[in-house]
Amino acid sequence: MTNPTSERESRKNDPEKTREDILAVATEEFAAFGLSGGRVDAIAEKTRTSKRMIYYYFGSKEDLYLAVLEKAYRKIRSLEADLELAGMPPVQALRTLITTTFDHDEKNPEFVRLVSIENIHHANHMKRSSEIGELNISVIRTISDILERGRRDGTFRHDIDPIDLHMMISAFCFFRVSNRYTFGTIFHRDLSAPEFYERHRTMIADAVLAYVTTRDGEATPQTK
Amino acid sequence: MTNPTSERESRKNDPEKTREDILAVATEEFAAFGLSGGRVDAIAEKTRTSKRMIYYYFGSKEDLYLAVLEKAYRKIRSLEADLELAGMPPVQALRTLITTTFDHDEKNPEFVRLVSIENIHHANHMKRSSEIGELNISVIRTISDILERGRRDGTFRHDIDPIDLHMMISAFCFFRVSNRYTFGTIFHRDLSAPEFYERHRTMIADAVLAYVTTRDGEATPQTK
DNA sequence: ATTAATGTACTAACTAGTTCGTGTCAATTA
DNA sequence: TAATTGACACGAACTAGTTAGTACATTAAT
Numbered sequence: 168m169t170n171p172t173s174e175r176e177s178r179k180n181d182p183e184k185t186r187e188d189i190l191a192v193a194t195e196e197f198a199a200f201g202l203s204g205g206r207v208d209a210i211a212e213k214t215r216t217s218k219r220m221i222y223y224y225f226g227s228k229e230d231l232y233l234a235v236l237e238k239a240y241r242k243i244r245s246l247e248a249d250l251e252l253a254g255m256p257p258v259q260a261l262r263t264l265i266t267t268t269f270d271h272d273e274k275n276p277e278f279v280r281l282v283s284i285e286n287i288h289h290a291n292h293m294k295r296s297s298e299i300g301e302l303n304i305s306v307i308r309t310i311s312d313i314l315e316r317g318r319r320d321g322t323f324r325h326d327i328d329p330i331d332l333h334m335m336i337s338a339f340c341f342f343r344v345s346n347r348y349t350f351g352t353i354f355h356r357d358l359s360a361p362e363f364y365e366r367h368r369t370m371i372a373d374a375v376l377a378y379v380t381t382r383d384g385e386a387t388p389q390t391k
Numbered sequence: 392m393t394n395p396t397s398e399r400e401s402r403k404n405d406p407e408k409t410r411e412d413i414l415a416v417a418t419e420e421f422a423a424f425g426l427s428g429g430r431v432d433a434i435a436e437k438t439r440t441s442k443r444m445i446y447y448y449f450g451s452k453e454d455l456y457l458a459v460l461e462k463a464y465r466k467i468r469s470l471e472a473d474l475e476l477a478g479m480p481p482v483q484a485l486r487t488l489i490t491t492t493f494d495h496d497e498k499n500p501e502f503v504r505l506v507s508i509e510n511i512h513h514a515n516h517m518k519r520s521s522e523i524g525e526l527n528i529s530v531i532r533t534i535s536d537i538l539e540r541g542r543r544d545g546t547f548r549h550d551i552d553p554i555d556l557h558m559m560i561s562a563f564c565f566f567r568v569s570n571r572y573t574f575g576t577i578f579h580r581d582l583s584a585p586e587f588y589e590r591h592r593t594m595i596a597d598a599v600l601a602y603v604t605t606r607d608g609e610a611t612p613q614t615k
Numbered sequence: 616a617t618t619a620a621t622g623t624a625c626t627a628a629c630t631a632g633t634t635c636g637t638g639t640c641a642a643t644t645a
Numbered sequence: 646t647a648a649t650t651g652a653c654a655c656g657a658a659c660t661a662g663t664t665a666g667t668a669c670a671t672t673a674a675t
Contacts (some may be wrong), residue, residue, distance in 0.1 A: 201511050204427035207665060217622055228665065282573055283507050287425050290572035300576065330578050331594060335563065342562030348514035349506055354554055370555060374602035381601045406654065431631060441656050452631065
């Protein structure tokens with residue numbers, strides 16, 4: 168019935184490629200429309216395989232979403248690892264960490280969007296993931312080390328918590344990407360435009376460094 | 392036919408209350424589950440009225456969502472207006488603006504979530520809103536004025552753009568709330584816990600003030 | 616020949632939006 | 646003053662279209 172003549176297209180099984188293909192398409196779909204907004208059928212259509220395969224490999228929509236999320240986190244983790252900040256003087260190490268974070272978020276808006284989406288869902292999928300739970304504490308050790316050395320050589324203030332500092336750095340870099348659209352609409356400024364890239368990158372690093380290098384007590388005046 | 396006996400519950404028409412009721416419930420629903428995740432039927436059930444009324448007053452799910460968003464923005468706008476920062480010395484004015492923003496985001500997580508959700512949707516609804524488009528530029532004027540006065544009396548650096556500074560302040564305050572869940576899961580730290588409130592509030596203000604008060608050229612060292 | 620991989624066609628449940636009919640109230644008319 | 650009318654406010658039940666997930670059959674690989 169289905170094409171009895173010669174042009175019978177033969178199939179090639181390639182499980183890994185199929186899996187990766189689905190993951191890539193799903194990443195796009197979920198990053199674009201969210202978990203509830205993303206459509207399994209839409210993913211299936213954009214894939215060179217079928218919906219059946221999505222369920223064959225990933226079981227459910229939610230598990231597919233989790234796989235997408237895990238892949239995104241795996242990527243950022245490897246980035247932080249090979250920075251070799253331990254060899255640099257503290258100020259330079261911190262500046263490098265900040266600009267690296269900045270560049271990462273700038274270049275990976277889907278990652279930023281996926282994390283935003285996961286927050287809308289109260290991080291419920293992430294909680295179920297053994298993988299993501301473990302593998303993000305390395306940044307904190309890196310920051311602790313930089314802070315420690317900066318304190319010892321007298322350049323950094325003494326009352327900074329590493330997780331707080333990480334939050335501060337992430338906040339800057341993340342917001343610029345995550346809130347692009349509302350910000351752009353309200354202030355008529357396209358935050359993804361190249362003209363702001365260098366300026367914001369420097370500004371963010373300057374701000375964080377200005378903070379960590381202020382003397383403890385006299386930090387900043389409460390009044391003029 | 393319908394209950395011929397005495398217990399005929401009479402209906403009271405109260406259009407404004409009905410409208411407000413729907414809006415309040417919809418705000419919760421959309422903030423909790425997003426636009427695609429939020430269910431019109433769920434909203435209808437939690438309301439003391441029916442689904443018919445939602446469509447009667449708001450026309451469509453998307454228009455209801457837009458109404459929710461507009462109401463949220465209307466609220467923050469009124470807050471910024473009555474601050475009277477013009478009378479304060481620049482450093483104090485800026486610190487007040489920062490802590491006010493911080494407190495607002497802290498106390499209105501639904502607002503933060505709605506804005507996150509709107510960014511997932513590329514701010515497409517906001518773009519259609521005449522109301523939101525106009526009414527948020529007042530902050531920029533306020534910041535411009537503070538920066539101007541700070542420059543004149545020699546406390547602030549000269550190369551700061553008011554919109555950039557607003558972004559910086561928003562980023563800090565917003566991220567803490569918007570990324571609560573993923574952050575909490577990864578670092579086992581509940582950012583909504585009261586023990587961090589004062590510390591983060593001070594930290595954020597200190598960081599911004601440290602940045603704006605650094606001398607222009609020597610800002611922060613590129614290397615140690 | 617047995618298992619792994621894949622495609623087609625389907626379904627059960629859900630979901631945004633609608634239909635149709637009823638209750639409320641205030642202005643108008645008798 | 647009592648009855649009438651019509652615009653607005655409201656509710657229950659329904660519909661048409663979608664959407665996540667599956668049953669079943671078929672083809673490749675080892």
